[in-house]
Amino acid sequence: MGQFDAIGKEISWCPGCGNFPILNALKSALEGRELKPRDVVLVSGIGQAAKLPHYMIANVFNGLHGRSLPVATGIKAANPGLTVIAVSGDGCMYGEGGNHFLHAIRRNPDITMIVNNNMVYGLTKGQASPTSPLGLKTPIQIEGVTEIPFNPVAIAIAAGASFVARSFAGDADRTRKLIDMAIGHKGFALVDIFQPCVSFNKVNTYQWFKDNTYAIEDSHDAGDPMAAMALALREDRLPLGLFYRREGRSSFEETLPAFRRDKRPLYDRPMDLSRLRKLIDKKRTAR
Amino acid sequence: MNNTARIIKNDLSLVLCGGAGQGIQSVEQFLVKILAREGFYIYATKEYMSRVRGGSNSTTIRISSHPKRAPVARMDILIPLDDKALEHMAPRLSAETVVFGDEEAVKPPRDASWRFVDIPFSKAAIEIGGPVFANMIAAGFLAGLMGVAKAISQSLLETFFAGAGADIIAKDAAALERGYDEAAKVLERNIIAVEIDRHENRSGDILINGAEAVALGALAGGCDFIAAYPMSPSTGVLTFLAGQSLDFEIVVEQAEDEIAAINMMLGAWYAGARAMVTTSGGGFALMEEALSLAGVSETPAVIHLAQRPGPATGLATRTEQADLNLVLYAGQGEFPRVIFAPGTLEEAAALTRRAFDLADRFQVQAFVLTDQYFMDTYYTLRSLDVGADPLARHIEETDESYRRYRITEEGVSPRGVPGFGDGLVVADSHEHTEDGHITENLQVRPEMVNKRLRKLDLLRQEALPPLVTGDEGAEIAVICWGSTYPIVQEALAGMARPDVCLVSFSQVYPLSGETKDLLGRARKIIAVEGNATGQFSRLIALEMGFNVHGKLLKYDGLSFTVEEVIEGLSRILSEGV
Numbered sequence: 001m002g003q004f005d006a007i008g009k010e011i012s013w014c015p016g017c018g019n020f021p022i023l024n025a026l027k028s029a030l031e032g033r034e035l036k037p038r039d040v041v042l043v044s045g046i047g048q049a050a051k052l053p054h055y056m057i058a059n060v061f062n063g064l065h066g067r068s069l070p071v072a073t074g075i076k077a078a079n080p081g082l083t084v085i086a087v088s089g090d091g092c093m094y095g096e097g098g099n100h101f102l103h104a105i106r107r108n109p110d111i112t113m114i115v116n117n118n119m120v121y122g123l124t125k126g127q128a129s130p131t132s133p134l135g136l137k138t139p140i141q142i143e144g145v146t147e148i149p150f151n152p153v154a155i156a157i158a159a160g161a162s163f164v165a166r167s168f169a170g171d172a173d174r175t176r177k178l179i180d181m182a183i184g185h186k187g188f189a190l191v192d193i194f195q196p197c198v199s200f201n202k203v204n205t206y207q208w209f210k211d212n213t214y215a216i217e218d219s220h221d222a223g224d225p226m227a228a229m230a231l232a233l234r235e236d237r238l239p240l241g242l243f244y245r246r247e248g249r250s251s252f253e254e255t256l257p258a259f260r261r262d263k264r265p266l267y268d269r270p271m272d273l274s275r276l277r278k279l280i281d282k283k284r285t286a287r
Numbered sequence: 288m289n290n291t292a293r294i295i296k297n298d299l300s301l302v303l304c305g306g307a308g309q310g311i312q313s314v315e316q317f318l319v320k321i322l323a324r325e326g327f328y329i330y331a332t333k334e335y336m337s338r339v340r341g342g343s344n345s346t347t348i349r350i351s352s353h354p355k356r357a358p359v360a361r362m363d364i365l366i367p368l369d370d371k372a373l374e375h376m377a378p379r380l381s382a383e384t385v386v387f388g389d390e391e392a393v394k395p396p397r398d399a400s401w402r403f404v405d406i407p408f409s410k411a412a413i414e415i416g417g418p419v420f421a422n423m424i425a426a427g428f429l430a431g432l433m434g435v436a437k438a439i440s441q442s443l444l445e446t447f448f449a450g451a452g453a454d455i456i457a458k459d460a461a462a463l464e465r466g467y468d469e470a471a472k473v474l475e476r477n478i479i480a481v482e483i484d485r486h487e488n489r490s491g492d493i494l495i496n497g498a499e500a501v502a503l504g505a506l507a508g509g510c511d512f513i514a515a516y517p518m519s520p521s522t523g524v525l526t527f528l529a530g531q532s533l534d535f536e537i538v539v540e541q542a543e544d545e546i547a548a549i550n551m552m553l554g555a556w557y558a559g560a561r562a563m564v565t566t567s568g569g570g571f572a573l574m575e576e577a578l579s580l581a582g583v584s585e586t587p588a589v590i591h592l593a594q595r596p597g598p599a600t601g602l603a604t605r606t607e608q609a610d611l612n613l614v615l616y617a618g619q620g621e622f623p624r625v626i627f628a629p630g631t632l633e634e635a636a637a638l639t640r641r642a643f644d645l646a647d648r649f650q651v652q653a654f655v656l657t658d659q660y661f662m663d664t665y666y667t668l669r670s671l672d673v674g675a676d677p678l679a680r681h682i683e684e685t686d687e688s689y690r691r692y693r694i695t696e697e698g699v700s701p702r703g704v705p706g707f708g709d710g711l712v713v714a715d716s717h718e719h720t721e722d723g724h725i726t727e728n729l730q731v732r733p734e735m736v737n738k739r740l741r742k743l744d745l746l747r748q749e750a751l752p753p754l755v756t757g758d759e760g761a762e763i764a765v766i767c768w769g770s771t772y773p774i775v776q777e778a779l780a781g782m783a784r785p786d787v788c789l790v791s792f793s794q795v796y797p798l799s800g801e802t803k804d805l806l807g808r809a810r811k812i813i814a815v816e817g818n819a820t821g822q823f824s825r826l827i828a829l830e831m832g833f834n835v836h837g838k839l840l841k842y843d844g845l846s847f848t849v850e851e852v853i854e855g856l857s858r859i860l861s862e863g864v
Contacts, residue, residue, distance in 0.1 A: 041705050043554070046716070054724050059705035060713040061557050062725065063550065064580050070514075070547040074554025074562070075705070077538050078512060082558065082706050103543035258511065258536040266538070267559025267704050271509045271677035275534065280503060280671050283493045285323035 002031045004040075004056045011055050013048060018169040018195030018206075022116050023052055025175035026087070030058075032180055040083045043072040045097065048123045049089035049116035049195070066096025069104040069113065073252065076109045079265035080253040083183060087114040091121050094130040094150050101152070105159040105188055110251040112182045112189045115152065116169075118197035119204050126200035136203055154232035156190045157225060157244050163189035164228065164244040168209050169196065174240060181242065187251050194238075216241035292477045293385050293402070295363050297352040299481055301429065304345040304376050305368030307338055310422035314366075315346045317426045321443050323494050323667050325435055326485035328354050330666040334845060337519070337603040343375035350433065352484035356631065356666055356773035360848040364432075364479070366425050368408070370394045385479055387428065389421075404478055406469050412462065420462040427466020432474070432481055437467050496665035497635055497657055497770075498523025501591055504636035504655075505563055506531065507673035508589070508643025509680070512538040512562035514551035516570055519603050520659035521593035524565040545570040549577040553586045557714055559682055559704035561643055563589040568597050568610040575617045578652055582622030584714040585692065585700070585739065587646035587653075590614075591639070594658040596844050605844030606660035608769055608817035614654050615796055615826065621736065623743035625750075626654040626796040630772025634793050635661070636671050640678070645749065647681045649699055649742045656795070658817070660846035661770040685710025691723040694734060698741030743797060750794055752801035757788035764809035765856065766835070767816065768792040768823050771847055775815050778852035784860070795823060798830050806833050813837040813859055815852060837862075 001007075004027040013019050030040060042053035046065035053060040059082075063071045072086040086093075093101060093115045104113070120138070121127040127140045130150035137144050156164045163185040167175040175193060182189035194213065196206045216239045221227055228244035253259060262269065303311045315331060323329045330349040336342035347362075349355045362379050365372075367388045373380070373395060380386075384401045386393075392409040406428060412421035430440045440463055448456050473479060495503070502524045505513075515525045525539070532539045538560070542548035548564050555562035566574065571592050581588040592614060596607040614626055625645055629635035635657065642653035685703035689710025693700045700721075703712045713723025718735060720726045753766075756776050763786055767775045772791040779789050790805055792798070806812060806827070814824040814835045819842040824835035839855040841847050 037711060038709055039706055041558075051725060054713075054715075057711065059711050060715070060723065061554065061584075062713075062715045062717065063553070063584070064576055064716055067546065067550040067577065067580075070542065070550035071554035071557070073540075074512070074514065074551035074556075074560075075558040076554075077540070077551070078555040078558035078560035078562075079704075079706055099543055100547055103547065107540075256538050257533045258538045262536060265559060265706065266511045266555070266561075267680065267682060267707065269511070269536070273507070273673055273677055276503070276506050276673050279506070279531065279534070280493060280673070283495050283499070284491050285320055285494050285667070286491045 002027055003037055004030050004058060006056050009055050012051060014199050016198045017048070018118060018197065019049055019052060019116055021169045021172050022114070022175060022193055022195060023055055025172055026052070026085070026114065026179055027056055028176050029179040029183060032176070033183060035083055039081070040085065041075055043068045043075065043084065043086045045088040045092035047089040047092050049087065050092055052087050052116070066092050067100065068092070069097060069100040072111045073104060073107065073109045076111050077253055077256060079267070080110070080259060081265060084111040085114060085183070086111060087116070089122070090115055090117040090119065090131045091129045094152055098130070102159055105156060105161040107252045108162060108188045108249060110186050110188070110253060112179070112191065114179065115190070115192045116195045117152070117192050118195040118201055120197050120201040122197050122200055133203060151232065152190065152192050153243055154229060157228050157232055161190055161244070162187040162246040162249050165190065165242045166192045166194070166240050168194040168213055168240055170206050170209060171240065174215070178242065185245065187249055213238045213240050216243070292480050293363070293383070294480045294482065296482050297484060298355060299350045299363050299483060300359050300361050301348045301350065301364045302345055302362045302376065302379070303366045303368070303425070304343060304372035306341045306371065307336065307344055308340040309368050310419060311344060311346055311368065314422045314426045315348065317443065317447055318429055319348060319494065320447070321430055321435055321440055322350055322433060323492055324439070325433070326487050327351065327483055328667055329494065330355050330664070332358050332660065332664040332846070335604050343371050345376060350483055352486070355777065357777040358774065358846055358848050360850045366429070367393045368421065368425070387473070404473060406473070411465050415461050415465065416458045420458055423459045423462035424466040424469070427463035428470045429466070431467040431470025432479065433483070434481070437464070492667035492669060493671055494665060494667050495632060496523070496663060497632060497661040499527055500632040500635035500671070501639050501655060501657060502527035503671060503673070504639025505589070505643065506535060507636060508640040509561045509678050510537065510563055510589070510643065511535070512552065512555040512560040513565065514540045514542045514548040514555070514562070515565045516542050516545045516548050518567045518570045520595055520662045521565045521567045521570070521591060523662055524591055545573040546577065549574040549588070552588060553577060553581055553584070556587045557704070557712070559707065561647065561680070563591060565591040565593070567593050567595050568613060569600065571610070571613065571617070576619070579618035579620055579622070580716050581652050582618055582620065582624070582739070583716055583718070585650040586714060587650050589642045589646050589653050589655070591655045591657065593662050594656065596842065602844045604659065606658045606817065606846050607842055607844065608658060608771070609819070609822065609842065611656065611795060611822040611826070614656060622739050623746055624652045624654065624796065625746050625794070626656055627793060628656045628769035628795050629661070629793055630769060630791055632666065632668055633671060636673070638793060640674060644678050645746065647678070649745050650702060651742055651746065656769060658770050682707065684708035685712065690721040692719060692721045692735065692738070694721060694738050697745060698738045699745070747797045747800065750797050750799035752799040753790045753792045753805060755788055755790055755805060758785060759788060759805065760808050761786055761788035762809065763787045763811045763813065763860070764790050764806055765813045765815060766790045766792070766806070766823070766827065767814065768795050771815055771817060774847045774849055775852050777849045778856065781849065781853055782856065787860070792823070795826065802831055806831060811836045813839065813856065815839045815847070815856070817841050817846065
């Protein structure tokens with residue numbers, strides 16, 4: 001029984017859902033890093049994956065569909081001492097929240113973005129998601145998906161993300177390890193996790209992911225963006241592991257003047273009216 | 288054509304008009320600074336087109352011996368800087384106006400009913416070093432007409448152009464000098480005499496505009512975080528706070544869109560910051576869902592919305608008061624909110640501070656509703672109240688038993704922030720239990736709705752009553768809200784109608800209970816609003832049960848002038864309402 005484990009929670013995921021192993025991997029990664037629930041904030045959006053923070057012990061901000069990254073950024077910028085993790089599904093993060101995904105990468109807050117990527121909309125019952133494969137038939141896309149699937153890993157590398165990884169929910173050890181590395185990475189970190197949806201995606205099943213993925217070879221240089229991009233663009237078999245990591249870039253919070261002299265979180269700072277009175281005096285027309 | 292001296296006593300309306308990029312703003316800023324130092328009351332406002340170069344923009348400056356805080360249509364002096372200016376200002380030109388301009392550049396009509404005096408602003412500027420110096424010649428000319436000692440203007444010049452090269456400053460000094468020479472000639476020819484009493488003790492007044500007043504109020508409210516997406520006319524607040532972000536240690540972020548901006552603000556408040564967004568109607572429309580998130584998650588929020596005419600993009604650089612309904616009804620579901628609409632710069636600072644205080648104390652969403660006219664208007668103030676003491680932060684250290692949405696009698700649950708104490712802070716956009724977790728329990732639902740709505744009672748108790756100018760028992764009450772207040776006030780002062788009082792609202796929602804008593808005494812109510820449908824009149828009817836009998840509405844993109852209000856109210860009154 002770990003300190004992040006919630007007891008007696010009624011979980012609304014389907015039996016066998018790929019969200020369960022992701023929840024376990026996240027909890028175990030946090031345990032492994034010896035973090036306390038009080039210092040961890042989980043931010044999520046809307047969808048089945050976005051309910052994940054309710055099923056563990058931590059601080060939680062469960063906000064709007066697509067908007068978890070800006071909320072997570074605001075939290076981290078108000079209190080850089082917190083470990084902030086945004087976790088939600090592919091529809092939430094890459095569809096409704098696509099613009100925030102691009103700009104969070106540019107901004108580079110020290111947060112971890114976990115995407116439970118099941119390539120389908122589960123909560124609204126089986127419509128296509130931005131990552132659905134071409135040809136997937138759904139009640140809406142009745143002749144099959146015609147839009148090219150969104151490639152979050154390639155886009156993150158192209159946009160300059162400083163940590164880009166992909167896992168498969170069925171590979172518990174790899175998932176835990178990559179989440180752990182992402183939390184430890186300073187700066188914006190993406191962990192895209194293939195997650196079987198047992199109710200609505202009959203194509204991308206546990207078996208399908210096993211057959212169509214492979215572990216990135218040890219010889220891969222994760223510091224080489226071109227090599228990372230070549231892996232990211234592979235479509236025949238999908239690589240799992242760390243694609244790209246760039247160390248040394250300042251995080252968003254580190255660039256903020258508000259924390260240059262004073263490292264305290266914003267809530268812990270006294271307000272100084274004398275400084276304001278001086279500023280107002282500067283607006284006087286003569287002195 | 289009137290060739291005797293035009294004498295202007297104690298209240299001068301001076302207008303500068305030219306294209307964007309012609310430097311009207313530097314004349315205006317220089318002049319306003321120097322005249323405020325001299326001890327005049329200064330008021331200035333501007334109207335401008337949505338472009339960076341060209342077009343026709345104008346600034347109206349009032350210089351007076353008593354405070355004037357409203358735009359007048361009347362122009363005592365007009366300085367046109369190009370050949371489009373006279374046409375642009377035509378609706379405001381009258382036989383009383385004296386126009387000083389460069390005949391070649393301005394091309395005045397021969398049959399004008401107003402007096403044109405040729406001053407070679409452009410020609411002389413080219414002699415000095417280029418057309419750009421015309422604006423400093425105009426500044427020197429006007430300072431000379433106002434009787435400002437040349438040495439005082441010269442001394443300001445160096446600080447005003449601090450950072451410019453010595454050559455530029457020398458040329459600006461020559462331009463200023465040339466302006467003074469031209470003023471001396473005009474005074475000698477007895478064309479005009481400006482006699483405005485100075486108040487020596489007024490020197491040292493604070494000179495700020497609406498955007499600065501809101502931003503200073505935010506600092507007084509302890510603002511330490513602002514996220515925004517630039518949108519006219521609200522950007523001035525962001526720019527000002529960005530300029531102060533080093534000294535005041537404010538987190539400032541230009542977000543990728545308004546949706547990101549407001550969600551960042553909510554994240555910041557959740558983590559214990561005192562945060563705001565600044566936007567206009569279109570930007571706020573994008574923020575609506577997050578407003579509702581703030582409502583259900585009881586996350587405090589401060590939203591400054593500077594109105595401009597819609598629908599959609601509307602008129603980007605013009606003014607209107609048509610987003611009251613937008614903020615009043617924004618967001619799915621039902622939750623309390625508070626809406627301030629400052630009428631004066633002092634109120635803008637005080638109410639923005641108050642917005643932070645109420646948002647924090649009651650975990651509600653507080654709006655400061657201004658408009659383009661208000662953002663771009665400035666005048667001299669004796670003082671600006673930032674409060675005697677810093678505002679308290681309404682957060683508490685949590686323990687393991689902490690529940691974010693504990694149901695309390697007054698509806699406010701103690702607010703913890705993550706990392707401060709051993710408790711966990713769980714905030715949720717779904718309906719939730721007391722510990723913040725998602726629920727579909729339909730017994731919990733009404734309890735939580737009622738808890739949130741109880742905070743509206745607290746807001747009502749704290750509501751600021753409207754201000755009454757004139758006799759509280761007057762038969763006719765004129766009502767207005769927001770930026771129109773000083774305009775209607777000056778209009779009524781000029782109308783000499785003891786049977787009419789003004790009831791002006793700087794808090795438009797929730798309305799103070801005193802509203803009922805104040806308006807209940809009047810036999811007739813007339814509303815003055817800067818929109819086409821009388822949004823506030825409807826709110827008064829809805830909330831207070833009073834019918835508004837007459838409405839004076841304006842929605843052409845410009846603010847009311849004092850003359851328009853006098854004319855409009857006189858017409859409505861003469862029609863027996």
